[in-house]
Amino acid sequence: MRIVVTGGAGFIGSQVADAYVALGHEVLVVDNLSTGSKSNLNPKASFLEGDVRSEAVAKAVEAFKPDALNLHAAQIDVRKSVVEPRFDADTNIGGTLNLVEAGRRGGALKRVVYAASGGSMYGDTSVLPTPETEPAAPVSPYGVSKFTGELYLSCYRAMHGLHYVALRYANVFGPRQNVHGEAGVVAIFSERLLRGDGCTIYGDGGQTRDFVFVGDVVQANVKALTSDYCGGVNIGTGVETDVNRIFALLTKYAGVDKPPAYGPQRAGEQRKSVLANGKAKQVLGWAPRYDVEKGIAETMAWYQSHR
Ligand SMILES: NC(=O)c1ccc[n+]([C@@H]2O[C@H](COP(=O)([O-])OP(=O)(O)OC[C@H]3O[C@@H](n4cnc5c(N)ncnc54)[C@H](O)[C@@H]3O)[C@@H](O)[C@H]2O)c1
The missing domain is CATH 3.90.25.10 (UDP-galactose 4-epimerase, domain 1)
Known part of the structure; x- marks a missing residue:
């Protein structure tokens, strides 16, 4: 598959890019290096330094004609999202839409794997471990923007039949x-x-x-690439x-x-x-190791x- 990994110079995205390259996929990493590092880049992946909100990145992604997008680039600082909610929304919502639209224009896009946030989307719920059936109730702009990305993907599925898996991570380390x-x-x-x-x-x-190890999170990204399941799923330890x-x-x-x-x-x-992880076992065949x-x-x- 031809896969664009955004945030592929960052903590989680770079290790997802490594796993996709090792599986023989052709990977284009897009990252503006705001928190990521060149030292994390996989040498066998192509690298485009740029902002997921930009026209230049959109054009390059369209030209790459990806079969899949793996979206890890984001403004991830909860406190910054409180101080600068528009910047947070521009990056996390605008950046997601820019990439999905560009991927669709490429003509080959079949699926999206999206890094969602289980820790922030359910808010201060007392239902623990929290299952996916719990309503979204984010209490930070970051929680809102990450969940909105997932909502847009659900909308693209309804409008265009675009397949997606939103992996709702717990605290990754x-x-x-x-x-x-x-x-x-x-x-x-x-x-x-x-x-x-x-x-x-x-x-x-x-x-x-709920502390989930990055190696397990990478495996969830591998499973999500070929899974029939479409929708959101918690990725945590329970x-x-x-x-x-x-x-x-x-x-x-x-x-x-x-x-x-x-x-x-x-x-x-x-x-x-803490996130319930029974659904991940059921729909992705994923469990933390x-x-x-x-x-x-x-x-x-x-x-x-x-x-
Ligand atoms: N770490 C966690 O516990 C956790 C939990 C839930 C969700 N997530 C999600 O996982 C994803 C990756 O997070 P991470 O912990 O690896 O953080 P990270 O900061 O290491 O990775 C984010 C990457 O995105 C890049 N980036 C940021 N803004 C960009 C922009 N406008 N254009 C292009 N690139 C940009 C950064 O340079 C960085 O390489 C994020 O989407 C985050 O919301 C992480």
Whole structure:
């Protein structure tokens, strides 16, 4: 297949591009390198440096005549989305539409795999683990823009029969996660522990998330490329892990014995978040292979060897 991977210089998208290249697909990576890095690019993929909102990228994607789009480029910073909701919407909604329209003009587009966000789309629900049947109730502009991308794909399916799978990720962690900006707690703490710096946990550390390893997320992207299922599906572990346990595992694998500092709880932070993953097993034949400890061991080893 000829596949455009947007965000293919980033944490998740670059590893999806690697997997697609390894499967023999012809991959065009589109990325503006705003948070991604050239060092993540697969040398066997073509690379177009550009913005998913631009006319230049649209023309190049049309000319590439993709069979499939894998959409990972996004403005991913929740706090930035609060301060600059229009920029967030332009990138996440406008960029998605620009790519889908360009792909359609190419004439060969059959399917889209979309990086959606299960963590942000269900909002502060008390239904845990949260299944796909729970209504969308995002509480940030980022949650709205990511879910809107999925809604547009559902609309394109109805209008044009375009097949799509929206993978609603939980909290993804693993090698290549950027330690700057709105990075995950695993990336930030790993970097700080290895530098010998202290770590601050905001609140009592009892807040939970569903930490899913990037290698498992890549496998979901591989399955979504050939799946008959069309629609949204959660990609998580179904297991809640609190931040105190994450910190303890990170110190264990970093070989550091240093307690965290505790700071004031962040306003509006969700206390608990975990996604039900039964549907992914059923419709994609996907289940995570990594538990959080195995994933953290591998992640810490990667940060240690890439310092
Ligand atoms: N990391 C998570 O836990 C998580 C959870 C849910 C959903 N997601 C989604 O997964 C996708 C990838 O996230 P990630 O964690 O790998 O982040 P990332 O920042 O590493 O990847 C995003 C990539 O998109 C590129 N990009 C950003 N804006 C662009 C633009 N306007 N034009 C072209 N390229 C642009 C960046 O340079 C970067 O390489 C995003 O769509 C994000 O919303 C991530």
